[in-house]
Amino acid sequence: MTRAETTPVRPGEELPLEALKAVLRGRIPGDVDALSAEQFPGGFSNLTYLLRLGEAEYVLRRAPLGPVARGAHDMTREAGLLARVHPALPVAPQPILLVEDASVLGAPFYLMERRHGAVVRAALPPEYAALPDAPAQLSHAMMDTLADLHRVDIDAAGLRSLGRPEGFNGRQVDGWAGRWRRARTALDGTGDLPPPETLGDEEVIGWLEAHLPPESAHTLVHNDFKLDNLMFDPADPSRVTALLDWEMTTVGDPLVDLGLTLTYWTMPQQPGGAPTQVGAAAPGFPGRDELVARYEARLARHVTSSLPWYEVLGHFKLAVIVLQIFARYRAGQTADPRFAPLAAQAAWLIGEARRRIADLA
Template sequence: MSRPETSAVRSGEELPLETLREVLRGRVEGDLNALEVTQFPGGFSNLTYLLQMGESEYVLRRAPLGPVAKGAHDMAREYHLLEKIHPVLSVAPQPLFLVEDPQILGSPFYLMERRRGLVVRTTIPAEYRSLPDAPRQMSEAVADTLAALHAVDIDAAGLRSIGRPEGFNARQVGGWAGRWRRARDLLKDSGDLPPPAELRDELVIAWLEAHTPEESAHTLVHNDLKLDNLMLDPADPSHVVALLDWEMTTVGDPLVDLGLTLTYWTMPEQPGRGINEIGANFPGFLNREEFIARYAQRSARHVTSDSVRWYEVLGHFKLAVIVIQIFARYRAGQTSDPRFAPLAAQAEWLILEAWRRISAEAMGDGGEVHPTDE
C-alpha cells in the first residue's frame, strides 16, 4: 500500500518534540526516541501530522494557529464524534486518545489510527492512470460514501444529540450569513472584495432566506465530504479506506451535504490549488446529473437536479464563507501560509457562481449553469 503524501512541517507550525514525547509516553507503541513528525499538506483548517516511531505510526490533529471562531475547531468534540461514529461506519478512523490541555501544543489535540491509502486532489494520480474506469469509480466512491454516511442510524448510534436537526436549514442560512458579514467587515477597507452591490452577496443571502426548504430528513451530516477528504485504495479506486476531517459533522438535512459535495464536484478550481482536473468537468467522471442520480439510487432518496438547486447555492455560499474566513486570518497576519493568498478571489467567484445559479432558476433554465455563463 502506498504512503499518504506528507511534507516537512510548515514554518511556524512545528510541534515541540520533547514535549510531545512526554505526552505520548505510555500511551502509544513504538520507539519514542525515533519520533519523526511530518505534515499532511492538504486542507486549510485543522493541522494534521503523521507521527512515525519506527514501525508504529499515528495521526495527530490540532486546531490551526491564531484566533479561531467560538465553537470552531473543537478537537474534543471531533474526538468524541469519532468515538461514536467509528463503530458504526467503517470508513471513520478510530480515535485513540484526547489531550484537552491547550498549554501542551498550543491547542487541544488528539491521536487517531493511521490508515494507508491514496488521497486524490486535483489530478489523476499515477496509480490510476492505467485504469480506464478510475474516474467513474472515484466518482461513485464519493456518491456512495455520502449515501452510506446518511444511512447511519443516528438514534441507535447515540448521535442525534450532537446537533439540533429541527430547523437545521434555516439556522444554516442565518449562521453562515453572520459569518460572512463578520469576515467582510474585517476586510471592508482592504480592497480584497468588490462592493456588495457588485458582488451580490446580500442578494444571495436574501434568496436563500426566502426559499429555505423544510428538512428532507434528519441524518448524520459530514459538512465537508469531497474527494480529497476520502482515502482510497491505491489498487482499487472504488474502495474507500477512510473518510477524513470530521470537525464540522452534525445532524441535519442530508441534502445540505449533497449540495456542498456538488459544489466541490463542479468547480474548475479547488480553493488555493489552481486548476482542477477532477470531477464533473472532465471525461470519465460522473457529471452533475449522473452524480445526483447515483446518490439518489444508493440512498433511496428522491433527489432531482431541480430539487437540489437550493442546496447547491447554499453549498457555494458556505464554501465562500469558509475561504473568506481563512483569508481574513491570512490578511491579519495570523497565518503566513502562501496557499491562502488567492482565497479572496475564490470567495468572490463562489458568490457570483451562486448568483448565476439563482439567476438560471429564475429564468427557468433547468440545466446546469457553467462557470463561464454570464
C-alpha cells in the same frame, strides 16, 4: 501529490517534540523516544501531522494557529464524534488518544489511527492512469460513501445529540451569513473584495432566507464532503479506505452535504485557484446528474427536485469558508501562501451562486 504523503513541517507550525514525548509516554504503543513528525500538506483548516514512534504511526490533529471562532476546531468534540461514528461507519478512522491540556501544543489535540490510500486532489494518481474506468469508479465510490454516511442510524449510534436537526436549514443560513459578514467586515478598506452592492452577497443571503426549505431528513451531516476528503485503495479505485476531516460534522439535513459535494464537483478549479483535472468537466468523470442519480439509487430516495437551494447554499458556504481563511491570512495569523488567492475565489463563488439563482427565476 496524490497519495496521503507527508512533507517537512511548515515553518511556524512545528511541534514541540519534547513536550509531546512527555505527554505520550506510557499512553500509546510505540517508541516515544524515537518520535518524529511530518505534516500532511492538504487542507486549509486544522493542522494535521504524521507522528512516527518507531514502527508505530499515528495522525495528530489540532486547531489552526491564531484566533479561531468560538466553537470551531473543537478537537474534543471531533475525537468523541469519531469514537461513536467509527463502529457504525468503518471508513471513519478510530481515535486513539485525546489530550485536552492546551499547554502541550498550545491547543487541545488528538491522535487517531493512520489510514493508507490514495488522495485524489487536482489530478488522477499515477497508479490509476492505466485504469480507464478509474474516474467513474472513484466517483461512484464517493457517492456510495456519502449515501452510506446518510444511512447511519443516528439513534442506534448515539449520535442524535451532536446537533439539533429541527430548524437546521434556517440555522445554516443564519450561521453562515453571520460568519460571512464578520469576515467581510474584517476586510473593509483592503480592496480585497468588491463592495457589497457589486459583489451581491446580500442578494444571495436574502434569496436563501426567502426560499428556505424544510429539512428533507435528519441524518449525520459531514459538512465538508468532497473527493479529496476520501482515501482510496491504490489498487482498487472503487474501494474507499477512509473518510477524513470530521471537524464540522453534525446532525441535520443530508442534502446540505449533497449540495456542497456538487459545488466542489462542478467548480472549474480548486479553492485557491489550482487547476483541476477531476470533476464534472474532466474526461471520464461523470457529470452532476449522474452523481445525483447514483446517490438516489443508493438511498432508494428521490431528491432531485429539491436540490437547487442546497447547491446555492453550497456555493455560499464554501465562499464563507475560504473568505474566513483569507481573513486570517490578511491579518497575519498565518503565512501559508496557498491562502493568498482565496478572496478572489470567494467572490467567484458568490458570483456563481447569483448565476444559479438567476437560472431559477
